[in-house]
Amino acid sequence: MPAFFDTSIEFLKGVGPQKAALIGKEMGLFTYGDLIQHYPFRYEDRTQFHTIESVHADMPFVQIKGRITKMETVGEGRKKRLVARFEDDTQAMELVWFKGIQWVVKKLKLGVDYVAFGKPAVFGRKVNIAHPEIEILTTQNNKAGFLQPVYHTSEKMKAKFIDSKAISKMIRQVIVQAEGHIYETLPENLLQQFSLIEKKYALWHIHFPSNQELLQKAQFRLKFEEFFFIQLKLLKMKVTRIDKFKGQVFNDSSLLTEFYNQHLPFDLTNAQKRVIREIYQDMKSGKQMNRLLQGDVGSGKTIVAFICMLLVVSSGAQASMMAPTEILADQHYEGLKEYADLLGIKIAKLTGSSKTAERRVIHEALEDGSLQILVGTHALIEDKVQFKNLGLAIIDEQHRFGVAQRAKLWKKNATQFPHILVMTATPIPRTLAMTVYGDLDVSIIDELPAGRKPIQTIHEYDGKRLSVFGFMKKEIAKGRQIYVVYPLIEESEKLELKDLMDGYESIARAFPDNHISIVHGKMKPQDKDFEMQRFVKHETQIMVATTVIEVGVNVPNASVMVIENAERFGLAQLHQLRGRVGRGADQSYCVLMTDYKLSKEARIRIDTMVKTNNGFEIADVDLRLRGPGDITGTQQSGVLDLLIADISKDTKLLQAARNAASDILEADPELSADQNRNILRHINSLKKTAVNWGRIS
Numbered sequence: 001m002p003a004f005f006d007t008s009i010e011f012l013k014g015v016g017p018q019k020a021a022l023i024g025k026e027m028g029l030f031t032y033g034d035l036i037q038h039y040p041f042r043y044e045d046r047t048q049f050h051t052i053e054s055v056h057a058d059m060p061f062v063q064i065k066g067r068i069t070k071m072e073t074v075g076e077g078r079k080k081r082l083v084a085r086f087e088d089d090t091q092a093m094e095l096v097w098f099k100g101i102q103w104v105v106k107k108l109k110l111g112v113d114y115v116a117f118g119k120p121a122v123f124g125r126k127v128n129i130a131h132p133e134i135e136i137l138t139t140q141n142n143k144a145g146f147l148q149p150v151y152h153t154s155e156k157m158k159a160k161f162i163d164s165k166a167i168s169k170m171i172r173q174v175i176v177q178a179e180g181h182i183y184e185t186l187p188e189n190l191l192q193q194f195s196l197i198e199k200k201y202a203l204w205h206i207h208f209p210s211n212q213e214l215l216q217k218a219q220f221r222l223k224f225e226e227f228f229f230i231q232l233k234l235l236k237m238k239v240t241r242i243d244k245f246k247g248q249v250f251n252d253s254s255l256l257t258e259f260y261n262q263h264l265p266f267d268l269t270n271a272q273k274r275v276i277r278e279i280y281q282d283m284k285s286g287k288q289m290n291r292l293l294q295g296d297v298g299s300g301k302t303i304v305a306f307i308c309m310l311l312v313v314s315s316g317a318q319a320s321m322m323a324p325t326e327i328l329a330d331q332h333y334e335g336l337k338e339y340a341d342l343l344g345i346k347i348a349k350l351t352g353s354s355k356t357a358e359r360r361v362i363h364e365a366l367e368d369g370s371l372q373i374l375v376g377t378h379a380l381i382e383d384k385v386q387f388k389n390l391g392l393a394i395i396d397e398q399h400r401f402g403v404a405q406r407a408k409l410w411k412k413n414a415t416q417f418p419h420i421l422v423m424t425a426t427p428i429p430r431t432l433a434m435t436v437y438g439d440l441d442v443s444i445i446d447e448l449p450a451g452r453k454p455i456q457t458i459h460e461y462d463g464k465r466l467s468v469f470g471f472m473k474k475e476i477a478k479g480r481q482i483y484v485v486y487p488l489i490e491e492s493e494k495l496e497l498k499d500l501m502d503g504y505e506s507i508a509r510a511f512p513d514n515h516i517s518i519v520h521g522k523m524k525p526q527d528k529d530f531e532m533q534r535f536v537k538h539e540t541q542i543m544v545a546t547t548v549i550e551v552g553v554n555v556p557n558a559s560v561m562v563i564e565n566a567e568r569f570g571l572a573q574l575h576q577l578r579g580r581v582g583r584g585a586d587q588s589y590c591v592l593m594t595d596y597k598l599s600k601e602a603r604i605r606i607d608t609m610v611k612t613n614n615g616f617e618i619a620d621v622d623l624r625l626r627g628p629g630d631i632t633g634t635q636q637s638g639v640l641d642l643l644i645a646d647i648s649k650d651t652k653l654l655q656a657a658r659n660a661a662s663d664i665l666e667a668d669p670e671l672s673a674d675q676n677r678n679i680l681r682h683i684n685s686l687k688k689t690a691v692n693w694g695r696i697s
């Protein structure tokens, strides 16, 4: 006998094996448990009946009682429609159908009392309702006073008459039978503290709310619960990891001291120092480190990474740094090699384009331990790559890597997990970080190196191009360099290249005295590199490029970033691009060029960029505009598959749930106290069905 909620939905009245299979295939709903958690995505207001006299076109959906007194088909061909005169004691109005006319004609009867529900609209000065829902008036639906749940279905399901109403009926059956099977999952004291309604009532009112207030209570309770258990899981994972997984102890600071005293190219910011201390503390502690390092573009994460590697290398272990793109891996390699050479540390680069012979040498040197630092792309998590003793694995620009890839790094050291440092330049809103990286410790570099002037961002319409050119000329005259970036258009590489080439030509015409570089994704790596190097060496003054320069490139003398068709870029990307300038001591500028016509969202993006340089603020707006999955690229991580809560909107609730979970774990880490028995029972029941209570990195 399966537990009640594991019962297959085929046993519900009116379902059966065929429909059950269809619902499973279309919606992923197989059991009573699945069904009861298939929450409505909206509700229709059936809390009151309106008189026909009072109905007007500005109203949202309305519910009216009346009788059909006349029905006729009018018009021909595509204009053919069925018009019914619908009357109550106050007035008459028209109900109209354009489709399924025959079926409706058969179904509707004159002189019978009906309930009609739909959106009023104006048609030829009169108010009517097109394609209303219409049912014979019964004692059931004559009760005004409930919100009608609306459920997601699919076209294939509707073709088999499994519409929202049918799903609602199925859920009602389950809930009625579920009496006695729905356990409370939260402890009494939490229910009281947060005024949460009990689980069984919450489930009832989420599906069948009789008014807004109860619906809100149900939503609040279920959202809280959803956040609470995710946070409890993440926090518990963290506690377990800290308790169980020993980390290698690294406490030999000799290389650090040498680097600090002899080679450090600039003073570290206080934020950099603080973060290095936090990381050192972790790596000395004997516990395995799992830390997220957030720092805005240009905040100087690379040198922090290098200094952390030194602690590991001093002790004879190895370190790796993984970047999302080849260009970025190249740049990290170049940057780190400069430092490493000063100290006589062996460093190599491994990417997709490394030759077989090179790879062989690298593999061997990794295995015998003579290679101390490896920089690369995904290529370095391939199975063939084995380290003698990987002590620290660093991942840059984490948002481009999935959880699975993080997990692979865990296994790169045969005997002990390496310490993990995840670096991200796109600040992640706190709520999102709490959810996606809720099991990591977080360090933040919240300070830019001294002497940087905030970048000025300006929005210009395409018509102002000549004056923008004039501005560029002035900056070049001051000895500065300029990026001009064109969007990458995925649907049409040809078009993209044409935009870029047209732009290049018009710039070449407007700047006859200057040298201009051009870089795009279709070029051979060595050509790209050649052009980049020309720009780095200041042989060219203008770099015309697609977004290939988005991440990482570092030319401190470049002080102007012109972004063409800026309305086509997302916020995170605009912020990244802007981060390419403002790296030197000069005043830098970012010019966002757009069309005159801007969508509402594009306008918000542009305004946000003009208003602030703060990556966290930008990330918050981005989260609101795009939703969480798109931002992190971590939909697959599972923690974002929320049934009801929304991390971009329910921010306070998330924080409250996390605090509650943290307090409970602190007082009772094993959840063995009597007052936490509801929690433990729920977790155990989840463990049986779901695999995701296990460890993710």
Ligand code: ADP
Residues within 6 Å of the ligand: 266, 267, 268, 269, 272, 295, 296, 297, 298, 299, 300, 301, 302, 303, 425, 449, 450, 554, 556, 583
């Ligand atoms: P990001 O955090 O975006 O990866 P980088 O590590 O590329 O930033 O650093 C950006 C630039 O700032 C580099 O040229 C780097 O050498 C320089 N930099 C880093 N830290 C400092 C500092 N404390 N003082 C001055 N310049 C610094």
Ligand code: MG
Residues within 6 Å of the ligand: 301, 302, 396, 425, 552
């Ligand atoms: Mg960087």
